[in-house]
Amino acid sequence: MFPFAPPTMLAPMEGVSHPTFRRLIAERGGVGVVCTEFVRVSRAPLSPVALRREVVKVPGVPLSVQVMGNDAEKMADAAHHVADAGADVVDINLGCPMPRVVKKGVGAAMLKDPALLARVLGAMRERTPGLLSAKIRAGFDDAENVVRIAKTVEAAGVDFLVVHPRTRRDLYEGVADWRIVRVLKEALAIPVVGNGDVWYAADALRMERETGCDAVMIGRPAMRNPWIFEQVAALRAGEAPFDPSGADLAEWLHRVRAVYEEEIGGNVPGKLKELLRWMGRAVDDGGAFRQAALRAPDADAILGEVDARLRPLGPEALDLDAHGRHRFERSGAAEGSGSRSGSVGGSAPAPRVA
Ligand SMILES: Cc1cc2nc3c(=O)[nH]c(=O)nc-3n(C[C@H](O)[C@H](O)[C@H](O)COP(=O)(O)O)c2cc1C
Known part of the structure; x- marks a missing residue:
């Protein structure tokens, strides 16, 4: 079971999801958890005071604080300090594809090294009494090892996994392959949160249906449509969603x-x-x-x-109605995709995962 309700998350977005944006989105309702931008934990660690400063909560809305780094001890320290300061979840960034990040061996680069992953997550687990999560991409160059990576994360004692089903190589090209979310949901016992290209409120419910995921994380679509979370909540409640003008x-x-x-x-x-x-x-x-x-x-x-x-x-x-009537944007490559380009959908080749 995903530990929060409603089962929706505002994604971590560097330069965007600062406390003010988190509040402006969450106050509309329908957001189960908000996430911070990544907090870089490097060799010269942040002071406990600096780490605690990241824990800025929207009243009534659980907060996930994301940390990024590959030094087990310093990441465990950071996890301890943010949890102690009131973070409801400590999340590790295992997906950032930016060259300046992967060059340092952190973010998505850690997907290449299961032993390092196990070490860092194990150390964080020991010092995090509350919830610990990990946010992954589908892989570094390809998605072949995604199940192995996810199982390594699960074995380290993480409480839930978020997957953005593109590889590091994909950056933001193409369409998030929701079939990978389904593969992970079937392979893991812990809750799986699906993320990527949920451009319309109805797509959030479609992602849940098609992948079995336990919650949905939304990032860029919330910049495009700040009403998307309340639209998802309305659809879930069987009410007419608000379409902004x-x-x-x-x-x-x-x-x-x-x-x-x-x-x-x-x-x-x-x-x-x-x-x-x-x-x-x-x-x-x-x-x-x-x-x-x-x-x-x-x-x-x-x-x-x-x-x-x-x-x-x-x-x-405007292309902001909950059902995507105009549907400018392409979303998830699971079956039944409503892509207006028709280039994704049930006929796409199955993802290559081991
Ligand atoms: C401007 C921007 C900044 C981002 N910063 C982070 C980050 O700090 N940590 C992280 O895990 N993902 C980050 N992401 C990735 C998003 O969390 C999310 O996985 C991705 O945008 C796909 O989801 P979406 O289609 O809902 O946007 C960022 C994305 C964008 C567009």
């Missing part, structure tokens, strides 16, 4: 700007653009709104584009 998005973005300026400061235009890179993809205008917003020089100009081009649009002009 351009005015709803505009109001939300104005609020984001105000709260970011007050609580975070720094490069607020850059942070707005990170959201608009994804949200802009829900507008069927050949990319005009997205490009204009991303070219705007400052927050006033960005929101000027939002008010001029996004605000007037009704829900029917």
